[in-house]
Amino acid sequence: MNMARLLTILLLCIGVSTGCGVGTGTVVRTDGAARSRIVSSGVALPASATNLYYAFQAQFADHLDTWISFSSSSADCTSVAHAIASTKTTSPTFVAGTKSKHDNVSGGPAYHHPEYASPRWDLSTVTNGTMFETKGLFVLVDTDKNRVYISQRAP
DSSP: OOHHHHHHHHHHHHHHHTTSSTTTTEEEEETHHHHHHHHHTTOOOOTTOEEEEEEEEEOGGGOEEEEEEEEOOHHHHHHHHHHHHTTTOSSOOOEEOOOOSSHHHHHGGGGTOGGGOOGGGOGGGOOSEEEEEETTEEEEEETTTTEEEEEEEEO
């Protein structure tokens, strides 16, 4: 059994045994409870970050989807966005935009399970943003609200 499949099974069992997203493998955390999960996912969260959101959902074919969002200062949002994008390429290029080319990214955890809809992951409210998207990673900075949205997919 490969490591990705083993990790998926383990995380599903943890989600079911803790009552988080029973039957879906979905875990949603906000504010203080989200902070440690966000940091453990590889995001260097600034101390000033507020309105935290973390959602994790095991998908088919051993994919693990994570959605993260938070508010902070404009400089901190830009810094974190570039740092996480730099994990995929040495020179990430951010472009004007607000929507991923993948509906499951834009829809967040509610795309597969509407009961997990949250105003903390509602990309339809973003009117001015800069974004970076590559295989397995979407990063959006809402330049009006100083908010960062990160969607990661791990095979």
